[in-house]
Amino acid sequence: MIYFDNAATTFKKPKEVTDAINYALVSYTNSGRGAYKAALDSGRMVYEARVKLASFFGACDPSRVIFTSNATEALNITLFGLFHTGDHVISTVTEHNSVLRPLYKLESTKGVGLDFVGIDECGRLKYDEFEKYIRSDTKAIVINHISNVSGEIADIEYVGKIAKKHNLYLIVDASQSAGSINIDMNKTGIDILCFTGHKSLFGPGGTGGIVINSDIMLDTFKVGGSGVQSFNKNQPSEYPTRLEAGTLNIMGIAGLSAGIDFINKTGKANIHKKEMQLVKRFYNGIKDIDGIRFYFDKESLENEPENIRHGSIVSFNLKKIPSADLADCLGEDYDIAIRAGAHCAPLIHKAFHTEKEGIARFSFSYFNTEEEVDETIKAIKEISLNYR
Amino acid sequence: MIYFDNAATTFKKPKEVTDAINYALVSYTNSGRGAYKAALDSGRMVYEARVKLASFFGACDPSRVIFTSNATEALNITLFGLFHTGDHVISTVTEHNSVLRPLYKLESTKGVGLDFVGIDECGRLKYDEFEKYIRSDTKAIVINHISNVSGEIADIEYVGKIAKKHNLYLIVDASQSAGSINIDMNKTGIDILCFTGHKSLFGPGGTGGIVINSDIMLDTFKVGGSGVQSFNKNQPSEYPTRLEAGTLNIMGIAGLSAGIDFINKTGKANIHKKEMQLVKRFYNGIKDIDGIRFYFDKESLENEPENIRHGSIVSFNLKKIPSADLADCLGEDYDIAIRAGAHCAPLIHKAFHTEKEGIARFSFSYFNTEEEVDETIKAIKEISLNYR
Structure with a gap:
């Protein structure tokens, strides 16, 4: 084929990734649950993966790297955790349904206002529209970094400057870009980056995440076992536990982590x-x-x-x-x-x-x-x- | 160790499971996206896993087997998808935070009423309390099948009869029971079973699911890419797509499916x-x-x-x-x-x-x-x- x-x-993953998955299968148990060596090793591996990802994307705080099962989950957690009644969002017509459907649901259930920046015949965004759509209640720009249809790269630096000028959050769907082009959240002013592990990061399916490079405290999405603060009726408020409930996909994270290593090594x-x-x-x-x-x-x-x-x-x-x-x-x-x-x-x-x-x-x-x-x-x- | x-x-997985994971890594791509052979093969593998799981748990409809990343996600989708303002839920003090925290969140955000059946000094449920707690607005009993603390097995047959008698849904957290003891949803009247893949089903982390054996239409939870009905502004309403957004954990599902095979073969x-x-x-x-x-x-x-x-x-x-x-x-x-x-x-x-x-x-x-x-x-x- x-x-x-x-x-x-x-489809083809680096040998490092399949090796890491197989190592995980016989070495790691559960992260953040249990104080025996294999559990602590698992926890360390997961934490190292957070450190690598924060560094990879130019973000400051590894504890604000949240693991999810794919980019769709990352985007759902981000969008439902950020927008409420009274908010307005500027997005683009290049978005995937993993952004559009959460936004439409926010529109129909909470009356969140939506505007979409258009494109020209080559798929290039009409950048002058961003500022035209800004209203007093605009909270964020949500933008697809690389269109999964056209392959066009959005000019995040430019959009980041608009966001900064108007005090808006910049949320980026990096499903197609993460691993394929360089991303520096600090430099471009991206507040939240949502990524998937199984595309250009060479990880296995079932992996993805959110990188938060600002003081945004997203509402909790899934709540449940956290391994800590068991007597707290609420999900612990600290990142990453705030947004991670239940057992993590350890084998998947090990594979994703090896994918990052491969990219760093290859350049x-x-x-x-x-x-x-x-x-x-x-x-x-x-x-x-x-x-x-x-x-x-x-x-x-x-x-x-x-x-x-x-x-x-x-x-x-x-x-x-x-x-x-x-x-x-x-x-x-x-x-x-x-x-x-x-x-x-x-x-x-x-x-x-x-x-x-x-x-x-x-x-x-x-x-x-x-x-x-x-x-x-x-x-x-x-x-x-x-x-x- | x-x-x-x-x-x-x-920790130790059957050889069949690690073999299936490694086979998946070089054979499967993406399910429900793409019409080439490797994508169709992936889709068939996932569908076969649904068929196996439905049969394994004594449920009728493979399309109502929903894949999630763990039991916590399965329980979040189920509980937030089922309960609304005006509902009352009966649960038990043996529940894990993956049930308790969603219920507490429903209580605080939607005013859902909660009662918890107690236990005796041996961890046995006080079965007479179930009927005492039933009110006119009670919608369901949510019950932990096996306590992850005491190992006590709840008498699901008995609770199922109470649920049936009072026209309540029976929701079972099978995190500890799935694979360890036999479960027959048809026989015991379980409407929804939430399970994890990485415990007694011998699958890898990052797997789990919901088995729906009734006509309940749970509200959508995550919404996004579905591979079908792309021009529909909403998540497609049909199961399993209704509750599955984004790329599935193909490698994980292949491993879980092999875990089921191992259990069926072993007995x-x-x-x-x-x-x-x-x-x-x-x-x-x-x-x-x-x-x-x-x-x-x-x-x-x-x-x-x-x-x-x-x-x-x-x-x-x-x-x-x-x-x-x-x-x-x-x-x-x-x-x-x-x-x-x-x-x-x-x-x-x-x-x-x-x-x-x-x-x-x-x-x-x-x-x-x-x-x-x-x-x-x-x-x-x-x-x-x-x-x-």
């Missing part, structure tokens, strides 16, 4: 460069196909790979071929795994007028090869010629 | 018998130590192992030794891992008057041995003699 659905989940810039080489090679190989329509800023791909500001995603539609047909054809006839359809991001399809046909998405990882790209280019050209 | 903290998490009765042999051997070895105080019905251990109705837990305090000291001593001097303290179950300690000293808990698994039990008996006797 040629696997180009890495924006959904990276974030090297990983991004490799991914951009693949993106550029792929784009150059298919750009002249008759009737192809891309959904990102093609000019940015004219730079050298190390200077390209783009996610590791190339999305397009081919003439009248519905994206699902293209994906099926690639899967069945060529064993090439890609994604079609709406990608859980409805508003961007409304902006691109692709609600019906969806968009075919090819997403790359550090572990993909040029040969895989070339084979896929050949397949797409064949399909393009033969499709009626 | 001799590991007797299996009530927190089983639930054989596993319970083995655990009761260990419990009985341990109890008999320590019962005559001067000043020992047990926290369960000792008479039940006089039966043959296959007929003992008890969880795989033996809890006690030894004279004036604080439980934490006993645990530390066993851990440091003998490399025996046990648990001390409150075990996240505050009300049972109020009933036992053990808020201060806690209780020392020894919890066994199918993979423990008689030799480990004997060594631990010896250690406890030594500590008992030498402690001043």
Whole structure:
């Protein structure tokens, strides 16, 4: 199988990650419950993972790294924990349903006000709209760092300055960016970053988290066993326990932690460069196909790979071929795994007028090869010629 | 290490489970997202796990098996999804904070009424109290199947009849029972069962679930990406998607599914018998130590192992030794891992008057041995003699 659905989940994991998972299976028990060596070792491993993640994302306080089961949970905890009746939120049409659906629920149940910044035909945000939408009750900007549909990178530095100027919180969905491009929360003024472990951080499924780099005290979401303060009727108020109830996914966290090690060892810039080489090679190989329509800023791909500001995603539609047909054809006839359809991001399809046909998405990882790209280019050209 | 903290998490997993996790790491991608073979295989594996779990617990509908990251999440989803202002709940003092804290939060935020059935000095529920607490607004009985402190098994058949007679929902926290004793939801009238994967089901951490065996439509909890109905502003209303948002823990579910296979192959009765042999051997070895105080019905251990109705837990305090000291001593001097303290179950300690000293808990698994039990008996006797 040629696997180009890495924006959904990276398939090939570094050996370090599978080794860490297997080590965890025979070494760790439970974190924060029990005072025997294996429990203390588990607790130390989890704490070290918090330290690594805080450092990785340029955040100050490891105890404000909260583990969740995926980015969706991180975003639910963050959004339901932050917004109440009387608040207004500015978000964007590039958001995934993991942001949109919590926001819509807040709108319908608590009357939270919502505005969404639009995009142009290349998927670039209309940055001038952010300030236009700001009201006296605006509490935060919630923004997708890299669109899982277009691969466009939002200019977080710019949006961070607007947020700071107007005293708004900046909440970033880093599902597609964490591990793929460098993120520095301190530098860019991100207050809360929500990430998933199983994509570009190379961790296993069932992992993700929230990194809080401000004094925000999010409301509790899940409450329950905490291993401490058992006689307190409420969830303990301190981070990380405030937002972590129940037994942690120790094996998953061990794998995620090893994924961070792998990225640090390999170098974030090297990983991004490799991914951009693949993106550029792929784009150059298919750009002249008759009737192809891309959904990102093609000019940015004219730079050298190390200077390209783009996610590791190339999305397009081919003439009248519905994206699902293209994906099926690639899967069945060529064993090439890609994604079609709406990608859980409805508003961007409304902006691109692709609600019906969806968009075919090819997403790359550090572990993909040029040969895989070339084979896929050949397949797409064949399909393009033969499709009626 | 001799590991007797299996009530927190089983440490030794069957080879089938670690094999399944490693197979998942190189075979599965993402369930319900993508139409290529590896995604479809992942989806089939997850669906098969739902079928197995429904059958395992005597429930009718695999699509009402919901995957969560642990029992705490399962209980949060269930309790916050079921109870609203105007409802009254009957629970018990044996509950874990994963039940108590959600109930207290419902009480303080929505005015949900709470009553807790008490226990006697052996940890047995005062069954006559259930009907006494029933009011016109009582909606459900929420009950811990096996106490994680005493190991006492609640008589679910009896409570199920009361629930049925008064048209109440029966919600069961099976954290300690799932995999350790047989559960038949159809037969006992359990409407919702919440379980964790990483204890007696031998799955990895980060797994758990809800089994719904009734027509209850729980409110959504987390909302977000669902892979289907992307243009619906709400989480899809159908189970299991209704309660599952975001990417599932595929590797974890594969491991849990293999755990179920292991139990089915080994036989639930054989596993319970083995655990009761260990419990009985341990109890008999320590019962005559001067000043020992047990926290369960000792008479039940006089039966043959296959007929003992008890969880795989033996809890006690030894004279004036604080439980934490006993645990530390066993851990440091003998490399025996046990648990001390409150075990996240505050009300049972109020009933036992053990808020201060806690209780020392020894919890066994199918993979423990008689030799480990004997060594631990010896250690406890030594500590008992030498402690001043």
